[in-house]
Amino acid sequence: xxxxxxxxxxxxxxxxxxxxxxxxxxxxxxxxxxxxxxxxxxxxxxxxxxxxxxxxxxxxxxxxxxxxxxxxxxxxxxxxxxxxxxxxxxxxxxxxxxxxxxxxxxxxxxxxxxxxxxxxxxxxxxxxxxxxxxxxxxxxxxxxxxxxxxxxxxxxxxxxxxxxxxxxxxxxxxxxxxxxxxxxxxxxxxxxxxxxxxxxxxxxxxxxxxxxxxxxxxxxxxxxxxxxxxxxxxxxxxxxxxxxxxxxxxxxxxxxxxxxxxxxxxxxxxxxxxxxxxxxxxxxxxxxxxxxxxxxxxxxxxxxxxxxxxxxxxxxxxxxxxxxxxxxxxxxxxxxxxxxxxxxxxxxxxxxxxxxxxxxxxxxxxxxxxxxxxxxxxxxxxxxxxxxxxxxxxxxxxxxxxxxxxxxxxxxxxxxxxxxxxxxxxxxxxxxxxxxxxxxxxxxxxxxxxxxxxxxxxxxxxxxxxxxxxxxxxxxxxxxxxx
Amino acid sequence: xxxxxxxxxxxxxxxxxxxxxxxxxxxxxxxxxxxxxxxxxxxxxxxxxxxxxxxxxxxxxxxxxxxxxxxxxxxxxxxxxxxxxxxxxxxxxxxxxxxxxx
Numbered sequence: 001x002x003x004x005x006x007x008x009x010x011x012x013x014x015x016x017x018x019x020x021x022x023x024x025x026x027x028x029x030x031x032x033x034x035x036x037x038x039x040x041x042x043x044x045x046x047x048x049x050x051x052x053x054x055x056x057x058x059x060x061x062x063x064x065x066x067x068x069x070x071x072x073x074x075x076x077x078x079x080x081x082x083x084x085x086x087x088x089x090x091x092x093x094x095x096x097x098x099x100x101x102x103x104x105x106x107x108x109x110x111x112x113x114x115x116x117x118x119x120x121x122x123x124x125x126x127x128x129x130x131x132x133x134x135x136x137x138x139x140x141x142x143x144x145x146x147x148x149x150x151x152x153x154x155x156x157x158x159x160x161x162x163x164x165x166x167x168x169x170x171x172x173x174x175x176x177x178x179x180x181x182x183x184x185x186x187x188x189x190x191x192x193x194x195x196x197x198x199x200x201x202x203x204x205x206x207x208x209x210x211x212x213x214x215x216x217x218x219x220x221x222x223x224x225x226x227x228x229x230x231x232x233x234x235x236x237x238x239x240x241x242x243x244x245x246x247x248x249x250x251x252x253x254x255x256x257x258x259x260x261x262x263x264x265x266x267x268x269x270x271x272x273x274x275x276x277x278x279x280x281x282x283x284x285x286x287x288x289x290x291x292x293x294x295x296x297x298x299x300x301x302x303x304x305x306x307x308x309x310x311x312x313x314x315x316x317x318x319x320x321x322x323x324x325x326x327x328x329x330x331x332x333x334x335x336x337x338x339x340x341x342x343x344x345x346x347x348x349x350x351x352x353x354x355x356x357x358x359x360x361x362x363x364x365x366x367x368x369x370x371x372x373x374x375x376x377x378x379x380x381x382x383x384x385x386x387x388x389x390x391x392x393x394x395x396x397x398x399x400x401x402x403x404x405x406x407x408x409x410x411x412x413x414x415x416x417x418x419x420x421x422x423x424x425x426x427x428x429x430x431x432x433x434x435x436x437x438x439x440x441x442x443x444x445x446x447x448x449x450x451x452x453x454x455x456x457x458x459x460x461x462x463x464x465x466x467x468x469x470x471x472x473x474x475x476x477x478x479x480x481x482x483x
Numbered sequence: 484x485x486x487x488x489x490x491x492x493x494x495x496x497x498x499x500x501x502x503x504x505x506x507x508x509x510x511x512x513x514x515x516x517x518x519x520x521x522x523x524x525x526x527x528x529x530x531x532x533x534x535x536x537x538x539x540x541x542x543x544x545x546x547x548x549x550x551x552x553x554x555x556x557x558x559x560x561x562x563x564x565x566x567x568x569x570x571x572x573x574x575x576x577x578x579x580x581x582x583x584x585x
Binding site for chain 1: 495496499500501538539540541543544545546547548549550551552553554555557558561562569570571572573574575576577578
């Protein structure tokens with residue numbers, strides 16, 4: 001808290017790029033990282049006379065986010081033009097939903113740093129198009145790549161319900177996870193797939209009216225948002241305490257100095273001259289359509305965590321780690337469905353994913369879906385461990401193999417990694433070892449526990465480490481007692 | 484009842500469109516725009532009580548496209564139409580004090 005004399009009011013507008021196949025108004029591919037202007041056509045370039053048609057998939061992705069945020073879906077939607085002139089926007093307007101946003105009056109329950117849960121209102125959310133990308137050269141020119149132009153965005157506008165930088169951070173984390181589990185975006189910050197506009201004002205504690213707000217746009221790191229807000233709390237408090245007035249201005253976050261810098265003072269409100277878009281048909285969304293999208297909506301991270309803890313007996317922490325990405329959670333669910341459905345098997349699958357698999361992904365800098373590991377093979381290996389076919393030690397080699405796409409049972413057999421649990425094989429082996437070590441039998445009868453340890457060691461050596469330790473121990477004691 | 488349009492308003496709209504005009508040009512456009520506004524005023528004389536506003540003249544609702552990507556491979560042709568290009572990027576005069584919008 002900046003100062004006990006002031007209350008902080010924060011509202012966030014978050015833009016999320018939706019990973020549809022094609023753009024909002026043109027069939028050009030939506031794909032990050034391609035050669036400049038590769039994914040553009042006459043519609044994206046804003047040529048006159050083109051006939052844009054809106055992407056149904058983008059509308060449905062927007063509906064998914066609206067439903068995940070408990071928003072009311074607007075029945076009748078018309079598009080609006082937001083006019084502004086800038087080189088990243090060749091049409092000189094952005095197609096958006098100003099008057100009839102897709103969703104309204106939603107909320108997000110956020111786990112706050114102090115352990116409480118705070119409900120943050122969602123004022124509205126709407127679908128609109130992203131702009132292109134400018135690179136500013138040092139040669140007196142700027143360079144424009146329109147690949148991103150027209151990528152569908154969902155903009156999620158919070159109510160000014162956030163009252164500290166920590167709350168803003170917690171909200172963004174939670175929002176990101178909710179969006180991830182709608183399956184509409186991977187929300188990769190470093191690729192600009194999720195960006196926040198921040199509004200922040202201070203007012204004397206108890207005051208009914210909000211202070212003058214300062215705006216910061218397009219921050220693509222949650223830590224930067226928090227840091228920028230912490231700086232603004234201090235700066236605005238200082239301005240007010242010294243008898244000054246906070247000006248309505250746009251500032252930007254400066255990472256090296258962890259401060260915010262003035263970009264421009266807002267003397268007049270933004271003047272975007274909105275008007276109804278004449279070229280696109282209105283959209284009518286009936287309950288049947290909503291129901292269909294609702295049915296396609298993946299289960300949320302929160303619901304999955306509850307199921308993991310209550311039905312599968314996982315620790316809450318493990319459940320949280322598994323639900324950090326939709327891919328990981330889906331993988332875990334698929335492995336459980338592939339047979340690892342007992343509590344101990346599910347726990348082993350969770351441990352492998354959180355431990356060895358994550359370590360593999362980090363080491364090789366790959367995503368889970370880009371490896372050759374399948375849920376079936378992980379569940380299969382866990383089954384081999386569970387029924388004693390392989391030891392956890394042998395499983396290390398099997399694990400390496402299934403990461404390369406091998407089928408665990410076939411691999412373990414081919415490599416001779418299968419444990420020997422058959423008494424018909426183990427008992428003669430035990431008697432051979434006992435015959436060779438009469439002193440150990442004497443020691444055992446004399447009450448020396450160490451004797452069995454020595455014999456087990458000999459037996460493991462004899463079986464080349466393949467004897468099932470549990471079975472072996474039981475059989476050894478039985479044979480010793482016979483002597 | 485004619486609501487006239489002032490020179491200041493014309494200058495403001497020109498500014499929004501990143502256009503700059505000489506004083507003489509502003510006078511000229513203000514006069515022209517005043518005539519256009521006056522013509523629109525004529526329409527305002529029609530009684531529109533209880534008439535739904537027209538937002539769109541297309542009779543279609545839910546005219547939407549399935550989410551299927553189709554690259555029309557127009558990049559070369561479009562870049563050829565750009566004022567200037569470099570390494571497949573559109574080259575424009577330096578943008579100063581700008582900010583990305585979205």
